[in-house]
Amino acid sequence: MKMYFRLNPECYLIRGKKCGAIYDLIDEKIYALNQYETRIVTSSENNDVVNEDNTYLTELEKLRIGRFYKKKIYVQKLRAGSPIREIQSEPPAFHRAFLEINNICNRNCWFCGYNGVKRSLGCIGCNRWNENGESLSLEKWKRIINDLSDLDCKDIFIIGGDLTLVWAKTVNIVNYANSKFRNIYITLHHQSLSLDIANYLNNKANLIIQTDNINVPQYNQSSVIMVMNPDDWTDFYDMESKGIKIDFVIDDVESLSNNLPIISKKKILPVNVYKFIDNIEYHPCLGHTLAICHNGNVIPCPLMRSHRFGNVRNGELYQVFEKNWKEIEKIWKLNLDKIEKCKCCEFRYACTDCRALEENLTGKLSGKRLCGYNPIEGEWLK
Numbered sequence: 001m002k003m004y005f006r007l008n009p010e011c012y013l014i015r016g017k018k019c020g021a022i023y024d025l026i027d028e029k030i031y032a033l034n035q036y037e038t039r040i041v042t043s044s045e046n047n048d049v050v051n052e053d054n055t056y057l058t059e060l061e062k063l064r065i066g067r068f069y070k071k072k073i074y075v076q077k078l079r080a081g082s083p084i085r086e087i088q089s090e091p092p093a094f095h096r097a098f099l100e101i102n103n104i105c106n107r108n109c110w111f112c113g114y115n116g117v118k119r120s121l122g123c124i125g126c127n128r129w130n131e132n133g134e135s136l137s138l139e140k141w142k143r144i145i146n147d148l149s150d151l152d153c154k155d156i157f158i159i160g161g162d163l164t165l166v167w168a169k170t171v172n173i174v175n176y177a178n179s180k181f182r183n184i185y186i187t188l189h190h191q192s193l194s195l196d197i198a199n200y201l202n203n204k205a206n207l208i209i210q211t212d213n214i215n216v217p218q219y220n221q222s223s224v225i226m227v228m229n230p231d232d233w234t235d236f237y238d239m240e241s242k243g244i245k246i247d248f249v250i251d252d253v254e255s256l257s258n259n260l261p262i263i264s265k266k267k268i269l270p271v272n273v274y275k276f277i278d279n280i281e282y283h284p285c286l287g288h289t290l291a292i293c294h295n296g297n298v299i300p301c302p303l304m305r306s307h308r309f310g311n312v313r314n315g316e317l318y319q320v321f322e323k324n325w326k327e328i329e330k331i332w333k334l335n336l337d338k339i340e341k342c343k344c345c346e347f348r349y350a351c352t353d354c355r356a357l358e359e360n361l362t363g364k365l366s367g368k369r370l371c372g373y374n375p376i377e378g379e380w381l382k
């Protein structure tokens with residue numbers, strides 16, 4: 001019998017060069033399709049006639065991803081947010097700010113930023129930089145926090161240096177931010193931590209413990225960022241299920257295993273409707289994010305030191321937005337459609353991407369090195 005088949009409103013077909021993927025935005029699942037499956041779903045989404053006995057489409061109906069219809073129909077896809085928000089020239093949606101309170105530390109960690117930007121998650125770790133400039137004053141940080149609150153920023157990451165070397169100032173900043181933000185994160189190296197500090201931060205901020213020691217003690221309301229050489233990685237410890245985030249330090253790009261979580265299928269995360277719609281327009285990590293450095297420089301993220309949007313030492317944050325919005329927008333809207341290799345990949349609206357590290361490894365803002373998928377052939381490298 002002449003039938004039609006359409007995906008449900010919450011299910012999007014995204015095409016790559018060879019294959020496609022169905023994004024189920026309610027169940028937050030991604031179904032990778034082979035070439036045949038891509039062809040048949042593309043055809044049915046174009047309202048072409050299909051065979052009601054088609055086994056694959058019947059399977060999709062059982063999964064509640066789509067259904068057969070007797071007549072051609074129009075399916076209004078699920079969306080989120082206002083499509084005219086940007087046109088209405090509202091302030092830019094600003095979700096995450098990194099506040100780098102200081103640039104001093106007496107340690108000499110092998111993975112620190114002054115050895116070069118090679119970390120996959122160094123933004124939420126601590127780093128010291130080979131940079132000059134006096135640190136911003138406490139009063140200036142309070143004004144910045146006011147501005148962030150006015151701009152409706154959601155998440156604040158307080159980072160250094162070793163913040164315990166300026167602990168009185170840090171406490172003041174945490175207390176001040178606490179009156180304005182719900183999601184405050186603060187990073188300390190595990191050797192800088194004491195029970196007193198952990199107790200003080202309890203209920204004030206989410207503590208991120210920076211370490212390269214697998215036996216580091218955990219504290220209430222804390223998470224661990226574990227720095228690791230890719231050669232030492234094994235999923236034996238199952239760190240991710242324990243909430244431990246792995247921060248890979250990449251020295252030798254050529255010898256990387258395709259099983260590493262930052263290269264394998266694990267880099268593709270299920271997305272909900274908000275994240276999916278956002279990823280169509282914005283970079284999955286840099287979008288809606290800024291970092292304010294110890295010396296007042298405003299940059300895209302703590303590890304992209306060579307991209308500078310302005311400085312807030314003698315000015316205000318909104319002035320940086322006013323004067324440099326075009327440059328900020330260019331980085332925020334560096335979605336994966338603009339990244340070499342990713343632009344022809346069906347996973348481009350669900351994939352994770354550390355632009356700081358990719359730029360460092362490839363020498364190009366749009367380069368891509370950390371990926372084991374070949375979208376031209378539709379195959380994962382073994």
Ligand code: SF4
Nearest residue numbers: 105107109112126127
């Ligand atoms: S504790 Fe942090 S800031 Fe200090 S050297 Fe180590 S990584 Fe760098």
Ligand code: SF4
Nearest residue numbers: 342345348351371373
């Ligand atoms: S990194 Fe790019 S090419 Fe690789 S899976 Fe993600 S979106 Fe696809």
Ligand code: SF4
Nearest residue numbers: 123285301354355356
């Ligand atoms: S691009 Fe994102 S993940 Fe990478 S360092 Fe910057 S903020 Fe962190």
